[in-house]
Amino acid sequence: MVFHAGAGRAAPGKAKEARFAAVWKPRAGNVFRRHRSGSSVFCTKAKGVAGCGRSQLEHHKASKALVCETARRGRRVAVRAAESPSKGKQQPAAFYRVRIFTFIGILVGYACYYLTRNSLTYTAPVMVASKELGLDVSSIGAMTSIFPIAYGMSKFVSGVLGSMMSASRLLGLGLICTGLINVCFGFGSSLAWFCTLWAMNGILQGVGGPCCARILTSWFATEERGTYWGMWNIAHNLGGFMAPILAGSAAATLGWKWGMWAPGMIGIVVGCVLVLGVKDKPETAGFDPVEEEAPPSAEEEAGDEVPESKQSIKQILFDNVLRNPFIWGMAFTYFFVYVIRQGVTSWFVFYLLQEKGASDAGIAAARVSGLELGGLVGSLLAGRLSDMYISKSKGKGGVVGKRVQVVIAYTIGVALMLLAFRCVPAAWPAGQWLCIFMIGFFLYGPQMLIGLCGAELVGPSSVGASEGFLGWVAYLGAANAGVPLSIIVRDYGWNAYFTTLLCACGGALLLLSPMTNLKSYTQRVESKKKLN
Structure with a gap:
């Protein structure tokens, strides 16, 4: 034999x-x-x-x-063999070249999603001023109200359906389509045309985040993922920075149509590059995976259980995501974080005007500018800190739990800085700017890390569904920072406003406290192998 x-x-x-x-x-x-x-x-x-x-x-x-x-x-x-063959494996030099191209691709690509999303914001004033369109502020409000409804549902649905498709192609095609919508928007003249196209843009915008999450988690191992996730997260800031410069300047100098055409054409070009150049995962480019997938269980070998990579949409959504109680915990934590984030961005300008001595909206906006800058620094540092914490633990404890502990520390920082901002004197504008900077610093860390925790709790094929579900719940939180907070401010004053934000911090901390030892999907795979 x-x-x-x-x-x-x-x-x-x-x-x-x-x-x-x-x-x-x-x-x-x-x-x-x-x-x-x-x-x-x-x-x-x-x-x-x-x-x-x-x-x-x-x-x-x-x-x-x-x-x-x-x-x-x-x-x-x-x-x-008793140990994983991919553990400690050295990848060839070509792997790192392809990986950095892929990372730059999803960074620039998602920044372009933000560009084609915010183009209307900086083109709208020129549209209202145009007599031939006959639009007013309420018309712009109708367009901007449709977008978040479409976007929130799209992020959930595209995250689930996208799990069955190529992430890089879906990312690129989505950007091409949203670019085409921006271009078509510039050829319209009626409110119905504008509202329809902007609702379609909201649907397509939901594709970007889940696809980027799937690609990033496939190319970067656990011990470095937080750093690169934080670096990718600056795409929000990069896209937000590009929009007023490109769309606003084009609309002001060349007319409102170019305020939509210019971002749209850039989106189309970058989308084509993503489709042709970005790879879903190392295996697609001919390299070994950065982390080994789960070994086939006895049930899978007997045909009683379907491997994750071959599961249906129903199994990915319900079995891997919705039946995971910790995904729900992360989702409701995200809800509270977005209540705070949207509450801060929507209402701080009004608070500065009414309570902190800002003489006009321009001065108030200048003081709030520290929020995004602090968020950029805080999100980068949060990812790096969580990676260092995991590296120093030397495999002890849960990887997701380590990141959760960083989120808890940042959330406490948000609460303390909200109190400091409430107490800072109206005659000290520099102190107000510094407090807002620190609020952004501590706030954007949890926003970034919770998404990463949700991605690491599930297997590679379920990352898109997990991110889509988390994003949908987060947008529900953002919606609750609008009308509900406006009623609180109007009827009960600013003390009640700050109390509400502090309660949201407390709710997030309560939800996070049982998750400080959570293991990642990769860790559960390794534990399963040892048992086998």
Whole structure:
């Protein structure tokens, strides 16, 4: 009898590790033969299948004993190495070149999503001033009210459906389509045309975030993911920075049509680059995965359980996402974080005008400018801190739990800085700007890390669905910072406003407290392998 098996690739500086799938074939001599890197290891057949000799295996410095076991069906034997072959594996130089191109692609691509999303904001004043259109502020309000409704639902649906499609192609095609909508918008002249196209833009905008999350988690391992997730998160700030410069300047100098055409054409070009150049994951580009997927369980081998990569939309959404209680915990935490974020961005200008001595809206806006700048610094540092915390733990404790602990620290910082901002004197504008900067610093860290935690709680095929669900719930929180907070400010004053934001901080902390030891999907895979 002869035993044939596929060879594994050795990691540098370690004993060679391998996975083996074995097949029985008739051969004289009751001998097993295993081909490995050009060498043969002979194992004498005992009664049934008892074990293998190690005469030549020792010569090749194999560090782990091989386990031989009878299979469930026919006469199949499966032998696996004790450790993951991808652990500690060195990727070729080409891998890092492709990876940095992919990262730059999703960074610039998502910034262009923000550009084509905010183009109307900076073109609208010129549209209202145009006599031929006959629009007023209420007309612009109708357009901008339709967008978040379409966007919130789209982010959820596209996250689920996108799990079954190529993330890079969906990302690029979505950007091409939203660019085309911006271009078509410039050819319109009626309110119905504008509202219809802007609702379609909201639907397409929901594609961007979940696709970027899937690509990023496939290309970056756990110990570096927080840093790169934080760096990718600056796409929000980059797109927000580009919109007034490009769309606003084009609309003011060339007419409102160019305020939509210019962002649209940029979106189309960048979308084509994404479709042609960005790869979904390392395997698509011919490299090894950065982290090993789960080994097939006994149920999967018997056909009773479907591997995650082959699951249906229903299984991905319900079994992997909606039935995970910690995903719900992250979602409601996101809800509270977005109540705070939207409450701050929507109402701080009014608060400065009424309570802190700002003489006009321009001065108030200048003081609020520290929010985005602080958010940029805070989100970058939050990702780096969580990676350092995970690295120093040396595998002890849950990876997601470590990031949750950073989120808790940042949320406490938000609460303290809200109190400081409430107490800062009206005669000290520099102190007000500094408090707003620190609020942005602490607020954007949780906004970034909660999305990463949700991505790491599920397997690679479910990341899009997880991010879509989290984004949908987050937008519900943002919606509740509009009319409800306006009623609170009008009827109960600014003290009640700040009390509401502090209660949102408290709600987030309560939800996060049971999740400080959560393990990531990758950690659960490794635990499962050890049990097998």
